[in-house]
Amino acid sequence: MTTTLHKRWRMAVMLVVSGFYCVPALALPDWGGVWAMTGGTVFDAATRSGPGGSTTPGLRQRPPYTAEYEAKYLANMALRDKGVLPDPNSMCGIPAGFPRIFNLPDVYEFAVTDKQVWILSENGPNVLRIYTDGRAHPPVADRWPTHTGDSVGHWEGDTLVFDTLSLHSSESGNTMIDRTGLVLSDAAHVVTRMHIAEGDVMVVEMTIEDAKALTAPWVVTKRFNRQPAGTRVYDYACNENNRNPIDPATGWTYTIGPDGKIMDQSPSAAGSEE
Amino acid sequence: MKPVRSPLPWLLMLVAGGAFAHHSDAMFERAKVLELTGTIKEFQFTNPHTWVQVEVKNDKGESVEWSLEWGSPNQLGRQGIRPSTFPAGAAVTIRTNPMKDGTAAGAFIGAKLADGTIIGNWE
Numbered sequence A: 001m002t003t004t005l006h007k008r009w010r011m012a013v014m015l016v017v018s019g020f021y022c023v024p025a026l027a028l029p030d031w032g033g034v035w036a037m038t039g040g041t042v043f044d045a046a047t048r049s050g051p052g053g054s055t056t057p058g059l060r061q062r063p064p065y066t067a068e069y070e071a072k073y074l075a076n077m078a079l080r081d082k083g084v085l086p087d088p089n090s091m092c093g094i095p096a097g098f099p100r101i102f103n104l105p106d107v108y109e110f111a112v113t114d115k116q117v118w119i120l121s122e123n124g125p126n127v128l129r130i131y132t133d134g135r136a137h138p139p140v141a142d143r144w145p146t147h148t149g150d151s152v153g154h155w156e157g158d159t160l161v162f163d164t165l166s167l168h169s170s171e172s173g174n175t176m177i178d179r180t181g182l183v184l185s186d187a188a189h190v191v192t193r194m195h196i197a198e199g200d201v202m203v204v205e206m207t208i209e210d211a212k213a214l215t216a217p218w219v220v221t222k223r224f225n226r227q228p229a230g231t232r233v234y235d236y237a238c239n240e241n242n243r244n245p246i247d248p249a250t251g252w253t254y255t256i257g258p259d260g261k262i263m264d265q266s267p268s269a270a271g272s273e274e
Numbered sequence B: 001m002k003p004v005r006s007p008l009p010w011l012l013m014l015v016a017g018g019a020f021a022h023h024s025d026a027m028f029e030r031a032k033v034l035e036l037t038g039t040i041k042e043f044q045f046t047n048p049h050t051w052v053q054v055e056v057k058n059d060k061g062e063s064v065e066w067s068l069e070w071g072s073p074n075q076l077g078r079q080g081i082r083p084s085t086f087p088a089g090a091a092v093t094i095r096t097n098p099m100k101d102g103t104a105a106g107a108f109i110g111a112k113l114a115d116g117t118i119i120g121n122w123e
Helices: A002-022 A067-081 B009-013 B073-079
Strands: A035-037 A106-113 A116-121 A126-129 A150-156 A159-163 A188-197 A201-210 A218-227 B035-043 B051-057 B063-069 B090-099 B105-113 B118-120
Touching: B035 B063, B051 B090, B063 B090
Parallel strands: A126 A150, B063 B105
Antiparallel strands: A035 A106, A035 A218, A106 A116, A116 A126, A150 A159, A159 A188, A188 A201, A201 A218, B035 B051, B035 B090, B051 B063, B090 B105, B105 B118
16 A cells, blocks of 8 residues: 555656646747648739739839849849749759748648747748757858758747848849749848737748848738648659759740650740740 | 549639749640540649640541649649549540640640539639
């Protein structure tokens, strides 16, 4: 009897102690489930019209570009309107990077842990790691441009606030931040605030500063809806059966036929003005 | 021919727009709808896009294989489309935005199988 009581006391103490250590220091929000972006895969909504948002610029709510980057963007949009913008995201292999990771079709997961948050996009697939363990960005000498850059953040209540820098520019990494040809420089620095708003909508507000490309901070917001419980996420293998290779010289998207050979001619090869 | 899945009402709600998020759709004549009648050769349920391969007789009575490009298997799979949705050998009528240059390919819009099952957009 005494032995049994001792065992029960020991078990009770262990449960209390283990329970104490399992309780996180802060209650982190429930960002579980599967999410899908609302709206088109562009940051500047005024540029979107036509199927898939691929054609015809509208009256732009413009990023406050410098003259140099405005010219780059206009040149990219002119190619986009002809369907020959060589968007690296269509070429299978280059990560979408940041901030484009918040601008993709297909679904997302937002994985919250006590030391990191992971943004997981099915499309790509792509991963954005945000360190929330209190670390700072590496010193300048210890960082180099990457597609997702370096993100460190913290929680303000249920809002994740994180700071991203060390990003590839359009020159260093062949990046575009959306399918209209938006580009940033290697000076880009982004502060992002993520929280769940009323209606179970994840709101991601990015304030983009770029001393070379922008004349003022540019605020863009993407929203995501939580999908029905049980929604699954699948592989995305871009080279599994990519029958639409892009000609890097002309930007034309070819179509491969059932025999494995290119079926069509690019308009430029055919002499068309398009 | 394998049995065909029962029609699901929400398949009618699939939207063609946005299906080509992976690449430009400049090769398609979006204002034109072509109707093709033939036989399913293969349904390539693969990333980054699915492809419906259909054998269609041309004006000379020769069989031509058409390639109809659709959305990603991930998007379509979440909407109820399966690799078995288009069984090989099934008689089918397909609506497509054809290629501008006349190549035997196009963007898939919708299909009607022999038993009346509608897949994709048909209205």
